[in-house]
Amino acid sequence: xxxxxxxxxxxxxxxxxxxxxxxxxxxxxxxxxxxxxxxxxxxxxxxxxxxxxxxxxxxxxxxxxxxxxxxxxxxxxxxxxxxxxxxxxxxxxxxxxxxxxxxxxxxxxxxxxxxxxxxxxxxxxxxxxxxxxxxxxxxxxxxxxxxxxxxxxxxxxxxxxxxxxxxxxxxxxxxxxxxxxxxxxxxxxxxxxxxxxxxxxxxxxxxxxxxxxxxxxxxxxxxxxxxxxxxxxxxxxxxxxxxxxxxxxxxxxxxxxxxxxxxxxxxxxxxxxxxxxxxxxxxxxxxxxxxxxxxxxxxxxxxxxxxxxxxxxxxxxxxxxxxxxxxxxxxx
Amino acid sequence: xxxxxxxxxxxxxxxxxxxxxxxxxxxxxxxxxxxxxxxxxxxxxxxxxxxxxxxxxxxxxxxxxxxxxxxxxxxxxxxxxxxxxxxxxxxxxxxxxxxxxxxxxxxxxxxxxxxxxxxxxxxxxxxxxxxxxxxxxxxxxxxxxxxxxxxxxxxxxxxxxxxxxxxxxxxxxxxxxxxxxxxxxxxxxxxxxxxxxxxxxxxxxxxxxxxxxxxxxxxxxxxxxxxxxxxxxxxxxxxxxxxxxxxxxxxxxxxxxxxxxxxxxxxxxxxxxxxxxxxxxxxxxxxxxxxxxxxxxxxxxxxxxxxxxx
Numbered sequence: 001x002x003x004x005x006x007x008x009x010x011x012x013x014x015x016x017x018x019x020x021x022x023x024x025x026x027x028x029x030x031x032x033x034x035x036x037x038x039x040x041x042x043x044x045x046x047x048x049x050x051x052x053x054x055x056x057x058x059x060x061x062x063x064x065x066x067x068x069x070x071x072x073x074x075x076x077x078x079x080x081x082x083x084x085x086x087x088x089x090x091x092x093x094x095x096x097x098x099x100x101x102x103x104x105x106x107x108x109x110x111x112x113x114x115x116x117x118x119x120x121x122x123x124x125x126x127x128x129x130x131x132x133x134x135x136x137x138x139x140x141x142x143x144x145x146x147x148x149x150x151x152x153x154x155x156x157x158x159x160x161x162x163x164x165x166x167x168x169x170x171x172x173x174x175x176x177x178x179x180x181x182x183x184x185x186x187x188x189x190x191x192x193x194x195x196x197x198x199x200x201x202x203x204x205x206x207x208x209x210x211x212x213x214x215x216x217x218x219x220x221x222x223x224x225x226x227x228x229x230x231x232x233x234x235x236x237x238x239x240x241x242x243x244x245x246x247x248x249x250x251x252x253x254x255x256x257x258x259x260x261x262x263x264x265x266x267x268x269x270x271x272x273x274x275x276x277x278x279x280x281x282x283x284x285x286x287x288x289x290x291x292x293x294x295x296x297x298x299x300x301x302x303x304x305x306x307x308x309x310x311x312x313x314x315x316x317x318x319x320x321x322x323x324x325x326x327x328x329x330x331x332x
Numbered sequence: 333x334x335x336x337x338x339x340x341x342x343x344x345x346x347x348x349x350x351x352x353x354x355x356x357x358x359x360x361x362x363x364x365x366x367x368x369x370x371x372x373x374x375x376x377x378x379x380x381x382x383x384x385x386x387x388x389x390x391x392x393x394x395x396x397x398x399x400x401x402x403x404x405x406x407x408x409x410x411x412x413x414x415x416x417x418x419x420x421x422x423x424x425x426x427x428x429x430x431x432x433x434x435x436x437x438x439x440x441x442x443x444x445x446x447x448x449x450x451x452x453x454x455x456x457x458x459x460x461x462x463x464x465x466x467x468x469x470x471x472x473x474x475x476x477x478x479x480x481x482x483x484x485x486x487x488x489x490x491x492x493x494x495x496x497x498x499x500x501x502x503x504x505x506x507x508x509x510x511x512x513x514x515x516x517x518x519x520x521x522x523x524x525x526x527x528x529x530x531x532x533x534x535x536x537x538x539x540x541x542x543x544x545x546x547x548x549x550x551x552x553x554x555x556x557x558x559x560x561x562x563x564x565x566x567x568x569x570x571x572x573x574x575x576x577x578x579x580x581x582x583x584x585x586x587x588x589x590x591x592x593x594x595x596x597x598x599x600x601x602x603x604x605x606x607x608x609x610x611x612x613x614x615x616x617x618x619x620x621x622x623x624x625x626x627x628x629x630x631x632x633x634x635x636x637x638x639x640x641x642x
Contacts, residue, residue, distance in 0.1 A: 058539055092541030099539075104532035109554045118550075119540050170540060 005033035006210050007057070007178055011070035014052050014061065026052040028234035028285055029070070031309075034178065039204060039211040041221040041242075043257075044231035047279055050214045053231075054180045056080075057212075058097055059087040074178070093123040096171035096209075100183040102163035106155035112139070112166050113151030119173040138169040143199060161192035165199065172203060179204070180212045185220060197223055218257060222246060227315070230254050233282050233290035236309070239317040250312055250323040252297045289321065297322045361635040371631035377624025384435055385442035392432035394419070396591050399427035412607045424596070424610060425603055426588075433591040434613055440592045441621060444506055445572040451510035452571075453564050456517025457557075463518065464525025464556070465548040475522065478515035486512045490574050494583040505584040509574045513567045520563055524556035531555075558636055565629035569622040576618050593618050 014027040027049040034040045042050045055061050056068050059079060072079040074094065079087065091097075099105045107115060116138055117131035126134065132151060139147035142165040155163055164184060171179055181200060185193035201224055204211045213225055221228055221242070228245050230238040230253065238251040249255040256275035263270075277294035284290065285306055292302035299322050312318035365371040384391060394400070404427035406413035414422040421431040459478065463471040481489065494500065494508035528534055529552060537551050576594030578584050584595065593614040600610035 060535060060539060088538075088541050088543070090541065091539055097536075097539040099532060099536055101532060105536040107533045107537070107551050107555065110550060114550075118537075118542060118546065122540070122542055122546070167536070 005073075006036045006075060007034040007212075008073040009033065009053075009057065009070070010073070012053060012056055012072060013067075013069035014049070014056050015067045015069075017065055017067070026234055027056065030231070030234070030236055031070075032229045032236060032239065034210045034212060036177065036210055037204070037208045038226045039201075039213060039224055041225035041228040042212060042214045042231060043216065043218065043221055043228055045216055045279065048231040049234040050216075050231055051182055054097070054182050054212065054214055057180065058091060058095060059084075060097075092119050092171075092176070093174045094176050094178065096174075096176040096179045098164070098167050098171045098179065098181045098184045101187045102160055102167050103155060103187075105167055106163055108155055111152050111154055112158065116151075116166065116170050116173060119170050123174045135169075135173075138173055139166065142166070142169045142172075142203070143195075144169075160188050161195060164188060164192075164196050168196075168199065168203070172207065172209065175207055176209060178210045178212065180214070182214045183216070184213075186215075186217075193220075200224065218261060230257075233279070233285065235285060235290070235319065236317070237291065237319045238312075239315075240313070241315050244313060244316060248313075248324075248326045250316070250318050251320050252295045252322075252324055253291050255324045256296070289319075297324065361632075364635040365631055368631050368635070370627050371635070374624050374627030374629075374631060377620060378628050381438055381621050381624060382442065385438040388436045388439040392429075392435045394429035394432045396429060396432035396436045397589050400429065401427075403427035403429075410606060412603060412610070414607070414609075421609070421613065422607070425599065430610070430613070433596065434593075434617060436591040437593045437596060437614065437617065438621075440502075440590070441572050441575065441618070444502065444509070444575040445568050447506045448509035448571040448575060449513065449564055449567050451506065452513030452567065453517055453560070455510070456514040457521050457560065459514065460518035460521030460560075461525065461548075461553065464522040464529070465552065467526075467529075471522070474518070478518050481511075481515040482519075486570075487574060487577060490578060491581065491583065494578050497583075500583055500586060502585045502590075505575050505578045508578060508583070509571045512574060513571065516563060516567070517560055521556055521560050524559055525552050528552040528555050559633075562629055562633045562636065565625055565632060569625035569629065572625070573618060573622050576614075 010031050012027055012030045015023050015025045017023045030053055044050050057072050068080055113132055113135050116135035120126045120131040120134055136147045136151055139150055144150055144162055144165050185196050197220060215221060225242050227241050229236045232253050238254050249258050259273050260275060262272055275294060281293040282290040283293060288303040289307050292298045302321050307319045307321050309317050309319045403413050403423035407427055412423055412425055419429050424430045424433060459474050463474040490508040490512045493511050494504050497504040534547060534551050537547050579592050579594030580598040596614040597611055603610055
């Protein structure tokens with residue numbers, strides 16, 4: 001499987017060194033791969049290491065203060081071993097990224113046109129005029145009406161949805177083979193969210209770009225991802241194809257996340273069922289399962305032995321001593 | 333109920349679509365300044381001062397440099413002629429028209445103030461820009477240098493620099509005053525460059541592989557100069573005061589013919605009991621002009637502060 005992969009992340013570890021405090025491992029041996037044209041979700045709650053993983057792949061972590069271990073193999077090259085300038089050459093051309101907050105991700109004093117054409121000038125060596133024409137095409141492609149007029153406008157003159165569209169246009173300007181979208185819809189309202197997700201799905205399908213979608217919103221995952229990696233405390237705890245994950249969540253954490261979503265067909269006055277406890281209750285991975293203190297299925301062994309990643313069902317991986325058993329599986 | 337809400341929402345969307353962008357920060361800031369009486373007072377003082385300075389040779393009623401026989405005839409050891417027909421503010425100690433000299437003095441102050449501020453701004457921005465863009469040991473080295481400069485009281489530093497000149501001239505004053513403002517501009521620009529470096533849009537540009545040079549000049553610098561520009565307005569005021577102080581202490585151009593407020597003030601000391609107005613008018617001129625620039629600068633800073641947006 002990994003020989004086919006466009007991106008192969010192996011044992012990625014990111015440790016932050018803080019002055020006067022113990023180093024903090026935000027990403028603790030994350031492994032996953034992305035095949036060309038596929039959409040892979042990275043899901044988890046705040047602080048589980050989703051964003052740090054994406055920044056590590058893009059080589060955007062500060063060089064001082066953060067140690068990155070493991071390997072990130074993109075088309076046969078380990079990105080972690082590349083020099084800063086070689087990495088700059090690849091960013092925007094081979095790897096694109098879309099961030100969470102579209103307003104703060106755009107330069108307030110530079111026109112939209114220049115910000116889009118900048119990428120084309122940089123990576124394709126187009127002269128300004130040609131780049132501007134192409135920028136207008138790109139804005140049109142991401143569904144911004146009247147793109148020629150928008151070229152000369154500034155970020156504050158655009159609505160939130162338009163800004164995110166412009167950022168997607170910038171990220172896809174050079175047709176990268178991999179796009180990382182870090183919570184691309186979190187700062188947008190629900191109707192716009194749906195539009196942006198539809199746009200991403202369409203662009204990914206049309207251009208054959210592989211997409212890593214980072215989100216805490218399982219609804220987003222359900223709509224877009226082919227497969228999902230669920231992260232907890234810096235490790236992948238479950239990997240599954242989308243339908244398998246939603247139909248038969250195996251890890252108690254995944255199960256808890258799905259159970260906490262309010263249902264339209266639920267009884268009136270039904271209480272929401274949150275995942276109890278908080279990240280603060282975690283125990284370190286090396287002494288057991290980090291989720292054990294919050295886990296309804298926890299056994300004694302969970303606090304003593306670190307669970308390993310094992311194959312589970314077709315294409316699935318699971319890190320759990322006592323996974324959720326689904327009744328239809330037992331009868332089958 | 334829901335349909336009503338939907339209609340309302342659509343209405344708002346339409347309005348938002350048709351609105352021409354909204355107001356930019358600059359336009360917004362200007363508007364707020366126009367509503368602020370302090371800003372208006374500052375702007376009026378500065379405008380009058382600049383006009384006086386620019387058109388001084390035509391506004392001055394008499395030649396400011398040559399003594400008049402009428403006035404010289406009235407000069408005594410214990411009296412200097414006061415206001416009289418043709419000379420509204422009377423004579424200075426050499427029998428020259430005092431009013432004309434005051435007006436031409438505005439020109440001197442403006443030239444020195446603006447030149448000193450521009451030089452300080454240019455050098456300070458180069459230092460601060462380098463420190464903010466490169467970081468690391470360059471930053472550490474440059475900032476320790478500015479720390480050293482900042483640790484000396486500004487006027488003392490200006491006096492020391494001016495005193496180094498073998499042949500004092502107007503340029504001595506300009507350069508000495510400029511050097512005082514260099515560390516302030518450098519620190520300000522570095523600070524806001526560092527804030528920019530950590531900003532989301534610089535990260536986004538980096539994620540697009542944009543060259544470092546482009547990131548510094550297109551994405552960091554233009555977003556960092558705001559506070560520096562405001563500081564430049566405030567520095568105009570202190571530069572004019574500092575320049576006057578250096579002239580007052582005799583560190584400027586020694587030519588007594590030069591109509592310079594600080595120099596006039598210095599020379600007037602000897603005649604304080606004879607004609608205190610000779611000291612009074614230049615002093616008031618310096619204070620009013622400095623006040624004008626300070627009011628303008630302060631209100632500009634207030635208007636640009638997003639915390640005060642209403």
